[in-house]
Amino acid sequence: MEADNSRTEEYLESIYKLQQEQHPVSTSRLAEHLKLSAPSVSEMVKKLTGKGLVFHSEKGVCLTDDGKSLAKKVIRRHRLSERLLTDILGYKWDEVHDEACKLEHAISPEMEDRIAESLGNPKTCPHGHPIPDKEGNLVKEKVKPLSELKAREKGIIVNVFEEDPNMLKYLASLGMLPDVCVKVEEIAPFGGPLIVCVAGSRYALGREVASKIKVK
């Protein structure tokens, strides 16, 4: 019984991503993220538990070591795919997520190696997230949301925790890309916008958006 692992990979990837915000991931949050019904997710989680990829703690689902390892393999393939799309095929950073979601399940370990090599072993995806290495090691930089900078503080954009194409297109139009320096000029009170300076231009940035931009 040769398996089609793409569903499994999809679940693990989502769990991995979601647990970065909310540690044990709730099934409902997972269902929402995967755009599936709660019972479908409940059932599948049970199967993943049977395969030793996941376990149920008090408040939700956690990855086992095996699950984490597989999730990182998928993430590696996803982010390498994104880099392939931007660096070689000329995609913009807002166009790559959905394509990479399909590609990541069609890439063999062999091909993964070749892509990495052809691209010069990139360390991050186009959105600034680290690409795990072959062994699953992943270097996380110490970052904080741009929204937590104080007035007059500067930061360098490390990554953008968002995949909505419209938001990404918007940020690109402001020149807000990884490695770019941003200065918070002032912070409007009562949850108002941040006035930021990027490459000499000033923009008013909503808190919501600013919280997705991670700086160091």
Add this chain to the structure above:
Amino acid sequence: MEADNSRTEEYLESIYKLQQEQHPVSTSRLAEHLKLSAPSVSEMVKKLTGKGLVFHSEKGVCLTDDGKSLAKKVIRRHRLSERLLTDILGYKWDEVHDEACKLEHAISPEMEDRIAESLGNPKTCPHGHPIPDKEGNLVKEKVKPLSELKAREKGIIVNVFEEDPNMLKYLASLGMLPDVCVKVEEIAPFGGPLIVCVAGSRYALGREVASKIKVK
């Protein structure tokens, strides 16, 4: 009900390929090629018929215009994938078939365009087969099997109708690749080998192998 078309694509691709040898394709031949049981194929063919992609004539299955069109799209993606693998990722021609079989179902029309453009709109796959254009037009050169040349005749290899990696590796080791000139020095009688000359070297080539090599 969003569909996963990859099974459909696999069937159409196989039918397209097989009908080049045997016009209406028998279900048993198709089952063999897809490595599935005959009843599975029978059933699936019925579904494809319902979708208007295929019809049943006297002696087997034929593609409708829609089916042919879809098949050629898949073949275009397959062959572009192969070229991506060889030209950009450094694969050998004997390593690309299986990888491309997975990739072809994960490539969007958008990505198909980008690959074609990035590669300079290649006309053929690494094995010499023509890549259909966006509209499904496909230029077939007039070729004959190397095995039909007479002693002392020369030909230029156009393509190799074979995907077995071992055979491809063997041919590459003899320098027998598309666009290479081959001369048949002599033909051993009683179904014996052809003695061919490639780039100054002489080799004895079995009839079976020679029949897979198409020359002009």
Add this chain to the structure above:
DNA sequence: TCATAATATTAGGTATACCTAATCAAAAAA
């Protein structure tokens, strides 16, 4: 504390694409 709301799971059901065993039909050989 008790009701309400949010979360998770059971129960029961669908669609897809596969399978084996058995049957039916047509072609080839005796």
Add this chain to the structure above:
DNA sequence: TTTTTTGATTAGGTATACCTAATATTATGA
């Protein structure tokens, strides 16, 4: 012509991964 072989289909069944509706199970807040 009859038998045998080959080829295709029907019948019945499996696994996977999804669904809705109903039912628990927790939290939260009045």
